[in-house]
Structure formats: structure tokens, C-alpha cells
Amino acid sequence: MRPANSRGGARGGWGQEVPLDGWMWVFLFFRLIVLATAAVLVPTVVRRRMGGRLGSYAAMTAGLAILIVGETLALLYSLFGAGAEGSGSPTSSLPTPAGGYLLILLGFLSLMHDLGKAHARSRLAAEEERLRAEQAGLEGALAAAVLNCxxxxxxxxxxxxxxxxxxxxxxxxxxxxxxxxxxxxxxxxxxxxxxxxxxxxxxxxxxxxxxxxxxxxxxxxxxxxxxxxxxxxxxxxxxxxxxxxxxxxxxxxxxxxxxQESLRRERDFSRGVLESGALFIVGISPADGRITLFNHGAERVSGYSRQEVIGREYAEVFLRPEDQARVRGKIEAARTGALASGGEAEHTILTKSGEPRVIAWSYTVSCDEQGRACHIAGFGHDVTEERQMRASLQKANAKLEEANAELARLAATDFLTGLLNRRQAAILFEHEIHRSRRSQKPLTVLLLDLDHFKAVNDSHGHEAGDAVLKYVAAQLRSRLRASDIIARYGGEEFLLVLPESDLEGAARVAEALRQRLQENPLKHNDLTIRLSTSIGIVCLEPGQEAGQEALIRMADEAMYCAKNLGGNRVVLWNRVREGQVEPSLAASDEVRSIQKLIDTLFARGDEIILDRVFRLVESLDARSPYSAGQSRHVAQYAVVIAQGMGLCAADIDVVQRSAMLQDLGRAAIAPEVLWKAGPLTKADWALIRQHPSVSVKIVSRLPFLKRETAIIRHHHERPDGRGYPDGLKDDAIPPESRILAVADALEAMTRARPHRPALPLSEALRQLRAGTPWQFDAAVVAAAEAAAAKASDWPLMQQPEPAAAAATAAS
The missing domain is CATH 3.30.450.20 (PAS domain)
Structure with missing residues (x-):
């Protein structure tokens, strides 16, 4: 080992010689450890955590191995491989680090590529999983929505x-x-x-x-x-x-x-309506007016079958030429939209037989999605009979109005003379009194009485007496003003009220009337009847307080004074009051009392005879339960009707007596004929038609019933001339006889008969009304209806079916 202070040095970084010291040795060892650790971790831990292809890790591991070998050799060389100074450099034989770095780079790039692809695949898989989960959630939500919504x-x-x-x-x-x-x-x-x-x-x-x-x-x-x-x-x-x-x-x-059931019912209802025989239902094409629908009701009314009219033009088949253009115009208006979708119309069609029928239409126009008319449906109702009934009703109403007007006139006028009756005269008289007091102008009252009128009746009959009364009434109307009141006040008495006329003027008028009647006798048939009158006059001067009764009494006194002086004269009441009229023995109160007593005795004699005759009539009626009280009831009906027609009291008495005696002749007819349950034979009718003549034969034995005799004879006559016994028509029938005809029919219909029960009053009146004017007088029937409407207890006597009659009918 080279000492630390030797002059040699270590190579730094692959052949680069650097001086070695303590810290450099540490650095070299640390770098070698890092490379070795990387070489171990990259192919194991990193691959497990990051994934990737094996080749990428192999390349990086190879590159790391090259770097480790290079670092290791360099370190060994630095430690042991350094030789003498003159020897050759060993670095040239050491591997270069570029190859290792290149392999690491290639491996890293390959790994990054693999990791990118793996990440992309992972992200794609995650997205797919998310989409699958989301789809499953949507499907679940959709299923839940389908299930629960x-x-x-x-x-x-x-x-x-x-x-x-x-x-x-x-x-x-x-x-x-x-x-x-x-x-x-x-x-x-x-x-x-x-x-x-x-x-x-x-x-x-x-x-x-x-x-x-x-x-x-x-x-x-x-x-x-x-x-x-x-x-x-x-x-x-x-x-x-x-x-x-x-x-x-x-x-x-x-x-x-x-x-579905409702639709079925509606369909059945529509089919029922369509096939109903009550409605005339037709379908028409707006394009050409041809018939597309025709129901049973249309077949019934028109007489055509469906096969005969389907496809033919409606106007051509059913309408008259003058109506075709109008209906075609309406169909064209429906086609163009000018006609409303629904409406009503009425026109006349011609049936198959040519008979005209009036049809009231309700129609509807159906349109398609574009608003174009595609079908016209008409619902018609045959109103022919209804229109005919309406026309008849209008005619009947017009006649009824005429009858009511006539009744109102009759209620205010005298039936015989046409003058005002006593009741209406009293109303107008009172009005004139008030007007006279307000205007401070005079009002004159005349009471005119025909002299010896009873002798006319006794000598020439009541028909001549009636002619006299009518003649006098005509003379009065022709000689007096329209503003004057002219009334028949009693049997042969007339009341005249002259507004704004003083005493002298009224006296001149009265004298002119007296002379006119005296100088112009009545020509009646072959008779010449001379007339004279007694007239009493009184004047209501301004400031006087006399009322209607007082004025009538004064005029009556003056008139009686004229009669007591011999008649045929005019007497002013003020002259009587002032004593200017010569007294007459015949005008004394004693004489007048005696005359009244004698008249009363004669009247009582007639009354006694009539009373016994009436009792005989009652006993004859009582022979059958079907006729008990019949004559009395007819008389009651007749009196009520006569009163409603405005007849005076004397005429009403005549009507009452005639009604009581009209059926005396029935006593000669066998009860089995009178009350026969089945239809009458010709022989039966021949007997019944004779009973008025028999009644007349009996009544004519009473001389004071001459007027009643004529009335009784004709009470079964008819306005159309088909009555009996003489076949008289219209005005030829006495007015009182016309009253008896209605009263007799009314009593008969409201009484039970063997062949039928009693009719209600309303039905009896309806039948009377149906019989005018050919069987009954319209004015008399109107008076009967008016009387029935006014009185709650009318008819006066209703007849229940008697037990005996019921037993007879049952047997």
C-alpha cells in the first residue's frame, strides 16, 4: 500500500486522476454502495412497484453493473494498481462509463415508455369501469323510473x-x-x-x-x-x-x-236516434247536395225508401221548384263556410205521393281538419198537423175574441133592441152627473114609456111587441146625438140622458120624438101599429145636488102624470112640482093604488097558475132518476147565461119560464125510449123530435105565455138549419131559444145517462165550443163560458150518477 504522503493519487471518475485524501475515499465507497444498491433494487423492488417489461430493467441493471465494475476497478487501481512513475498508465485499459450510462438511459426510456402505456391502459380500464358503473346506474334508475313512475x-x-x-x-x-x-x-x-x-x-x-x-x-x-x-x-x-x-x-x-260501455250506450243511443221513426234525419253532401243518409223516420214521413233517394239531389227529390234555389243556396253557403255550423229552418217537402208536409229542421255542418265542410246533417220534425192546429187555433182565437167582444157588447146592451141596458146606463148616467157638476152645465133626463104596449102584445103577439121595441129604438138612435145616453130601462120604458142640454131644448127634442112616432106607424107583416108615447122630463141644473135615483124618480113622476092625463104627451117635472099641470082624477094616488092592486091580483093569478104548472113539471121530471130536477136546472143555467148577456129583468123572467116548460112534451114519450141504454132507432128519433110541438100545444092553453110559446117551439133549432121542428137558421131563431138550447145541452152533458157517466164541466164546455157556430150560437156559448169562469160553484147543480140509474145501466 502506498503511503498517504506518496506522490501517487487516485483516479477520480473513470481514469481521471485526482489526489486522494480521506474524504475522497469515503465518497468513492459511498458512490459504489449507491450503485450496488441501485443494481439490487431496480430489478426487484422498483419493478414490483412500477411494473414494466423485464428488458427495460435488464438494460438498466446492465448499465449499473458496468458502472459498478468501473468504479470498483478504479478504486482497486487506486489502491493497488499504481506502479512506477515511468510505467504506462493503466487507465487506458479500464472500461469507460459511457456504455453504462447509455444502457441505463435506454433502459429508463424503455421503462418510461412501458409505464406510460401501462398507465394509459390503467386509466382506460378505470374509465371503462366508471362508464360501466354509470351505465349500470342509469339502467337501474331507468328501471326504477319505469317501475315507479x-x-x-x-x-x-x-x-x-x-x-x-x-x-x-x-x-x-x-x-x-x-x-x-x-x-x-x-x-x-x-x-x-x-x-x-x-x-x-x-x-x-x-x-x-x-x-x-x-x-x-x-x-x-x-x-x-x-x-x-x-x-x-x-x-x-x-x-x-x-x-x-x-x-x-x-x-x-x-x-x-x-x-267503452258509455261509448256503446252513446252508439246505441245515436243509432236509436238515427233509426227513430219520430225524426226525419237526412245527411247531405255539401259538394253536390246529394243525399248520403236517410233514416226510418224519413222513410215514414216521405214515403220514399233509402234505396230510392241515396245518391240523389235533395232539392230535386223533395222540394217544389220555387223552393229549390233557396235550399241549394244554403247548401252552397255551407260548402263555402258562409253558413253557420248549426241553425234552424222550416220548409215544405213533397212526399212520394205529392202531399206537402211542413218540416221544422235543425241542422249541423261537419268540417274536416282543414275546416272544409264535409257533411250536413238535418234533423227534421213533421209539424204539418201542428201548423194546421195553430192556424185553426188562431182562427178559433179570432172567433173567441169576436165572441168576447160580442159578449162585452151584449153585457152592456139590451139583447132585443141593441140599446144600452139598465146596468150600463146607470154607470154612464152617474158619470154624466159628475161631469155636469164639474162643468156647471145642465143635464136633462127623459123617461119615455109606450102607451098601451100590453094591448099590442095581447092583440098581435110578442113578436109584434118585439118589433115595436126595435122600431122605437131605431127612431131614438136616429134622432139623438152620439153623446146622448139611450137605454131600454124596462119592458116598454126608455131612458134618455142628454148632457149639456137645458130643459127647453130637451122638451123640443121630446116633442119631436113623440110626433115622429105618432106620425110614422110601424108596418109589421100585414099590420099597421100606431104608436104613442108618454115622456117625463127633469133637468139637473148647475148647483143642484140631486142624484141618479132622485132624477129617475122625478122623471118617472112626470111620465106617469103624462100617462094619467091621457098619454101621448110630454110633461116637465118642474111644472108638476109647481102645479102648472091640471090635476086629473086618474092621476090621484088613490086611483094609482087601485090600479096597482088590480095589476097585482092579475099577476098573482098568473103566478098561481104557473106555480101549479111548475109543480107538475117537477113531478114529471122526478119519474126517472136521470131527469130529477132537470127542468129546474135548465132554468137556472138559462137565467145565469141571460144575465151574462145583459137581458133586462122582464126578458130574464121570460127565459126562466120558457126553460121550465120546454120539455113538457116529453111526458108523452115512453121512459124506455127516453132512457134507452143503446142507440136510438129512427122511430125513437121521430118521437123525440115531436116533443117541442107537444110542449107548445100544452103551453098555448095559457094565454099569458104567448111569447114563451114561440121560444119553447124553437129551442131545438140549430144555426145551420138542421134542428127541429121547423129547421130555422141563424137569426130566424129567437134569441131566447138559442139560450135554452145551450142551457139544455149543458145540463144534459153534466148529468149521468144510462149509456155514459156525467161529463166534467170543462169537457161539457169544450164540446159546446166545438159545436159552434153550426149547432150552438157562439155568443151564447161565450156567455156560458164567462159565467163558468166567474162563479166557483158553477154549474149550479152537479148530478152524481144515481144508484137506481147505475142499477138500470148494469142490468
Whole structure:
């Protein structure tokens, strides 16, 4: 070993000679240890931790080995290989470190390349794993969404034995069992009600054969209720095709079935409406107006069959030439969109036989998606009879209005003369009194009485007396002003009220009337009837407080004074009051009292005779339960009607007496004919038609009933001339006879007969109304209806079917 202080030195770093000292020796040993450690660790620990190809580590290990050998040789040389100073240098024979470094670099680069590829592969694998996990998560989320979001479905997965292993949230809503209650604990068979086919095993068999099962089956809820459901079952197979179980989709179809049922009902309803015989339904093409639909109702109304009209133009088939252009215009308007989608119309069609029928239409226009009209549906109702009834009703209403107007006129006027009646005159008289007091102008009252009028009736009959009254009324109307009140006040008395007329002017008018009637006798048939009148006058001067009754009384006193002075004269009441009229013995109170007593005695004599005749009539009526009280009831009806028509009291009395005596002739007819249950024979009718003449023959024996005799004779006449016994028509029939005809018919219809029960009042009035104007007088029927509407207890006497009559009818 060379001493430390020798002049030789160690080589530093592969042939580079450096002086050696203690620290350099340490450094050399440390570097050698590092290289050796690296040579050991690189192919072992580093490779295990970092990986890479074996060649890369072999190259680096070889490079490290070269460096270690070089360092070791250099160190040995420094220690032992140094020779004499003149000898050759040994460094030239030592290996250079460049090869080692090159191998290490190549190995390192190869390792880095391998590590980069390995890292890339690892990163790619990690990304793939992440993507697979993410895909699995998405698939799981999608499956959960499918299972749980379709709440109207229940999706169930089960194994091969039907044990449930998956259960969607829709099942809880559909069945009532939660997932915790169903999964792993319930079998699919538990969702099916017992005894309902197919069973679960049959379903599995169908899936095995066909690959699926789908059918509507009943299912059972947790509460035991069943519901219809659509069950779809598919097999669940593994990768190798092995059967793992089944997937079932269950949907409640209750609403769907109800909707189908509702749709079926609507379809049936539409079909029923379409085929209804009540509606005329037709479909028309807007393009050419041809018929596309024609129902049974249209066939019934028109007489055409479907085969005859389908494809033909509607206007050409059904419309008159004058109506075709209008309807074609509407169809064209529907095609162009100018016509509203729905509306109403009415026109006349011609049936197959040519008969016109009025059809009221409701129509709709259907459009396609582009808004173009594609179909017109018309729903028609045959209103021909309705329109005819409406026209008839309008005519009847017009006649009724005329009758009401006539009734109002009759209620205010005298039936015979056409003048105001006593009641209406009193109303207008009172009005004129108030107006006279307000205007401070005079008002004059005249009371005119026909002299010896009873003698006219007795000598020439009541027909002549009626002619006299009509003649006097016409003369009064022609000689007085329109503003004057002219009324028939009593049998042969007339009331005249002259507004704004003083006493002298009224006296001149009265005298002119008296002279006119005296100088112009009435020509009646072959008779010349001379007339004279007694007129009393009173004047209401301004400032006087006399009322209507007082004025009438004063005029009556003046009129009676005129009659007591011999009649045919005008007397002013103020002259009577002032004593300017000569007293007359005939005008004394004693004479007037005696006259009234005599008149009363004569009247009482007539009353006694009438009373006995009326009792006879009552006894004749009482012979049958069907006629008991009949004449009395007819009289009551007739009086009410006469009052409603405004007849005066005297005329009403005549009507009442005539009604009581009208059917006296029935006493000669056998009861088995009168109350026959079946139809009458010609011989029966011949007997019945004779009873008015027989009644007249009986009544004519009473001389004071001359007027009643004519009324009784004609109470079965008709306005159309088809009555009996004389076949009189319209105005030729006495007015009182027309009243009796209505009263008699009304009583007969509301009384039970052997062949029918009693009719209600409303039906009886309806039949009376239906019989005008050919069978009954319209004004009289209107008066009867008005009386019935006013009185709550009308008719005056309703007749229940008597027990005896019922027994007779039954036998």
C-alpha cells in the first residue's frame, strides 16, 4: 500500500486522476454502495412497484453493473494498481462509463415508455369501469323510473314458482299491498280471485307455448274487492336462455270498460236516434247536395225508401221548384263556410205521393281538419198537423175574441133592441152627473114609456111587441146625438140622458120624438101599429145636488102624470112640482093604488097558475132518476147565461119560464125510449123530435105565455138549419131559444145517462165550443163560458150518477 504522503493519487471518475485524501475515499465507497444498491433494487423492488417489461430493467441493471465494475476497478487501481512513475498508465485499459450510462438511459426510456402505456391502459380500464358503473346506474334508475313512475300500472317480477321478487309502486295504488308486504312473501296467485280462470299454472303454460300471455282477467285487491285488469306476462330469461322467472304488467281497465260501455250506450243511443221513426234525419253532401243518409223516420214521413233517394239531389227529390234555389243556396253557403255550423229552418217537402208536409229542421255542418265542410246533417220534425192546429187555433182565437167582444157588447146592451141596458146606463148616467157638476152645465133626463104596449102584445103577439121595441129604438138612435145616453130601462120604458142640454131644448127634442112616432106607424107583416108615447122630463141644473135615483124618480113622476092625463104627451117635472099641470082624477094616488092592486091580483093569478104548472113539471121530471130536477136546472143555467148577456129583468123572467116548460112534451114519450141504454132507432128519433110541438100545444092553453110559446117551439133549432121542428137558421131563431138550447145541452152533458157517466164541466164546455157556430150560437156559448169562469160553484147543480140509474145501466 502506498503511503498517504506518496506522490501517487487516485483516479477520480473513470481514469481521471485526482489526489486522494480521506474524504475522497469515503465518497468513492459511498458512490459504489449507491450503485450496488441501485443494481439490487431496480430489478426487484422498483419493478414490483412500477411494473414494466423485464428488458427495460435488464438494460438498466446492465448499465449499473458496468458502472459498478468501473468504479470498483478504479478504486482497486487506486489502491493497488499504481506502479512506477515511468510505467504506462493503466487507465487506458479500464472500461469507460459511457456504455453504462447509455444502457441505463435506454433502459429508463424503455421503462418510461412501458409505464406510460401501462398507465394509459390503467386509466382506460378505470374509465371503462366508471362508464360501466354509470351505465349500470342509469339502467337501474331507468328501471326504477319505469317501475315507479307508471303508477297506473303494476309491474311484478317473480321466479318460476310465482314468488314475487320485484314490485312497482303502482302495485300499492292498484292492489293495496306495499312492496314490503309483497316482495319475497306473496305469490302471483294471491292477486287472483278464487275460482276464476285462467289459473297461474295455465298462464305459465300459455307463456311457455306462445312466448307471452295477455288477456283481460279479474284481479283481487287487498280489501277483497275485484276489478277487471289487463294482464300481460312475459318470460324472464338468463344469458344462456334459462328461465329465471316471469315479468307481469297489470293495468286496471275499469275506467276503460266504463268508457267503452258509455261509448256503446252513446252508439246505441245515436243509432236509436238515427233509426227513430219520430225524426226525419237526412245527411247531405255539401259538394253536390246529394243525399248520403236517410233514416226510418224519413222513410215514414216521405214515403220514399233509402234505396230510392241515396245518391240523389235533395232539392230535386223533395222540394217544389220555387223552393229549390233557396235550399241549394244554403247548401252552397255551407260548402263555402258562409253558413253557420248549426241553425234552424222550416220548409215544405213533397212526399212520394205529392202531399206537402211542413218540416221544422235543425241542422249541423261537419268540417274536416282543414275546416272544409264535409257533411250536413238535418234533423227534421213533421209539424204539418201542428201548423194546421195553430192556424185553426188562431182562427178559433179570432172567433173567441169576436165572441168576447160580442159578449162585452151584449153585457152592456139590451139583447132585443141593441140599446144600452139598465146596468150600463146607470154607470154612464152617474158619470154624466159628475161631469155636469164639474162643468156647471145642465143635464136633462127623459123617461119615455109606450102607451098601451100590453094591448099590442095581447092583440098581435110578442113578436109584434118585439118589433115595436126595435122600431122605437131605431127612431131614438136616429134622432139623438152620439153623446146622448139611450137605454131600454124596462119592458116598454126608455131612458134618455142628454148632457149639456137645458130643459127647453130637451122638451123640443121630446116633442119631436113623440110626433115622429105618432106620425110614422110601424108596418109589421100585414099590420099597421100606431104608436104613442108618454115622456117625463127633469133637468139637473148647475148647483143642484140631486142624484141618479132622485132624477129617475122625478122623471118617472112626470111620465106617469103624462100617462094619467091621457098619454101621448110630454110633461116637465118642474111644472108638476109647481102645479102648472091640471090635476086629473086618474092621476090621484088613490086611483094609482087601485090600479096597482088590480095589476097585482092579475099577476098573482098568473103566478098561481104557473106555480101549479111548475109543480107538475117537477113531478114529471122526478119519474126517472136521470131527469130529477132537470127542468129546474135548465132554468137556472138559462137565467145565469141571460144575465151574462145583459137581458133586462122582464126578458130574464121570460127565459126562466120558457126553460121550465120546454120539455113538457116529453111526458108523452115512453121512459124506455127516453132512457134507452143503446142507440136510438129512427122511430125513437121521430118521437123525440115531436116533443117541442107537444110542449107548445100544452103551453098555448095559457094565454099569458104567448111569447114563451114561440121560444119553447124553437129551442131545438140549430144555426145551420138542421134542428127541429121547423129547421130555422141563424137569426130566424129567437134569441131566447138559442139560450135554452145551450142551457139544455149543458145540463144534459153534466148529468149521468144510462149509456155514459156525467161529463166534467170543462169537457161539457169544450164540446159546446166545438159545436159552434153550426149547432150552438157562439155568443151564447161565450156567455156560458164567462159565467163558468166567474162563479166557483158553477154549474149550479152537479148530478152524481144515481144508484137506481147505475142499477138500470148494469142490468
Amino acid at each position: 307508471a303508477t297506473e300500472y303494476c309491474i311484478v317480477a317473480c321466479d318460476g314458482q310465482g314468488l314475487i321478487n320485484s314490485y312497482s309502486e303502482g302495485g300499492a295504488r292498484l292492489f293495496g299491498w306495499t312492496a314490503d308486504e309483497a316482495v319475497g312473501k306473496m305469490n302471483l296467485a294471491q292477486f287472483r280471485p278464487e275460482g276464476h280462470a285462467p289459473g297461474v299454472s295455465e298462464i305459465w303454460g300459455t307463456v311457455a307455448r306462445q312466448g307471452y300471455f295477455e288477456a283481460e282477467v279479474p284481479m283481487r285487491r287487498k280489501d277483497g274487492n275485484t276489478f277487471p285488469a289487463l294482464l300481460s306476462v312475459s318470460p324472464l330469461k338468463g344469458p344462456a336462455g334459462a328461465l329465471l322467472g316471469y315479468v307481469s304488467i297489470i293495468r286496471d281497465v275499469t275506467d276503460q270498460k266504463e268508457a
